[in-house]
Amino acid sequence: MSAGFLEVVAPGLMTSVQDLGRFGAQALGMPVAGATDPLALRLANAVLGNPAGMAALEIGYLGPALVAAADGVRVVLGGKAKLTVQPADGGEARSAKPWRSLLLRRGDKLTIGTVEDGAIAYLAVAGGFAIQPFMGSLSTYMRSGLGGFEGRALKAGDRLPLNMAAADGDEREAVDGIDYGGGPIRVVLGPQEDRFTPKGIETFLAATYAVTKEADRMGIRLEGEVIEHVRGADIASEGVVTGSIQVPGNGQPIILMADRQTTGGYTKIATVISADLPRIGRMKPGDMLQFAAVTVAEAEAARRAQEQALRRLIEGIRTALPDVYLDLNALYTQNLISGAVDAPSGY
Template identity: 55%
Template sequence: MIAGLKVVRAGLFDTLQDLGRTGFMALGMPTAGAMDRIGLGLANALAGNPANTAGLEIGVMGPDLLVEADSVHIALVGPLSPALIEGPDAAAKPLESDRSHLLKRGQILRVGMIEGSSTAYLAVAGGFDLPAFMGSLSTYSRAGIGGFDGRKLAAGDLLPLAQAAAAAGDERKLAQPFDYGSGPLRVVWGPQEDYFSDEGRRTFVECEYRVSKEADRMGIRFEGPTIAHAKSVDHGGADIISDGIAPGAIQVPGAGLPIVLLADRQTVGGYPKIATVASVDLPRLGRLLPGQTVRFAAITVEEAEALRRDQEARLQRAIAGFVAARPPGGIDLARLYEENLIDGVVFDQPWSATSKPSSAEGGTK
């Protein structure tokens, strides 16, 4: 019998993603990969995995997953309200996000809705036992490659686990939510900012733009004031000879509204790019929802590099600062009884000199 997680009910858009299929853009192969590398990295770290292990990227609403393995450690990261269902007729019990959990055979994990973001992540200890394509498990659904049959998950799918049972170990959680930053999205001008008028460039950095309904893993179309192209013999408006597309490239077609290109972007494009979102802010783009508004602010390449280094340092500090997580309901009595306690009191709530433990809160041995 294959150990796995079976999709009882599919979410809206759940795909397997790692950090991307790098090195093949010259062959016309998009990188795909996680929209939010920070969220995936934290989930993998909580599950004890290397950073590039493929996890489940959850879009807007997650699936219900039946555990068909002896046990499995999972980690959820993002603004979720997950729940655990012990059996077909059992009530759902709330679980915490931003931490790891031990699940056992027959339990159902209800991942639930994402609140205030478009993306969250689920990682499993050891990863999924699926074949890589061009060195990656990332799903590129437009071409039907990678991940689970090159598509989003559907009811009845069985995601095979690399580990048939969970290894011993404590559960962990984030000490506090990771700070993605706020304020304008930082961008570096170019590579074709000279294809836009001075007025067009001012409009881009001085005005507010709204995420349209045309937003997905390929890119985000924004609504707002139009950005004027330059009118000269050398720069013929909104068309260029097609060239490479970097993550976060901001194309401006003839209609004058910006399109920010993301994980599933094409490898080349023929519209001029006014700027490129600094890599430090790409995870923020991956979390935006239709209707949310943003502003853009131009910074230098040197500033962008310094910001990314600082973000990576903060990410490593967050991982180093994981704390022990209690099981749902408070004290892990099974673990407590395994300890060789001579005398002592365990409190499930903060204790003061004027409070006394109840029989449910503590005792001696």
């Protein structure tokens, strides 16, 4: 029996239940799915003391409005968006901060606005959702209606069952957000590098591409200069991975994402390194990007550095300070002048 639930008053633009993915089933044709930005999901869970891969709500572009139907629901928004809490007693609405845990009492309404630092954010809940896993995961694979909450994005009237009846404790916060870096998206060339002309490879690494409006959780379709093939775009279907960059016959690259198919029959010019996949997952239509080739060793080093940076952020999580806070120690030691001051004569 559920300990309570979150009721969906408004679903947002695209809100679904996602964890770190469904692994071990690709041989059966089942995609991994899961969070398109696992860094934000992991950090949001860490603020609440949840396991790193606990399922949360992945919010696309515009957030939902939710009402707490439990004695205490502690949540945190991993990402940047306006947060407003309307108390159940009808009192004055108050704003809340991202990357900081927030306790909702029974009847409180949380409204999440437009995501401001990319396409997605995550709402993690202390204790997680009381939803039956599908093939070992709570990730939603919407194209097949599997997993998550009824295999689909949320809609008004949904009731998301909770594992924890009355979350409490101190508010905690991640002092710093995630640094996703900048510059070109790093890739390792291949596996079908030889199916492109030298000019095609040069174009791929020199051109600027735009994210199109067709971008979704399955793939980020790009638009820009045409990439030339050798002997056409089709190959015998073979396995693909998250980050594979297919180039179909029109010469426009497609970056395969979390809900990608498990096999594909288009030539793959390169693969996005795992450390840059969260950046790709956050991109929205109209964003511009370029590619830069790196070695496998450089890709591995980048991933290790990213994991170390995330670990430092998690280790830096602290009990949140009150919104109005006077640091007396800093005042006494830095802001006051000690000793006596002689007033000039005549005053």
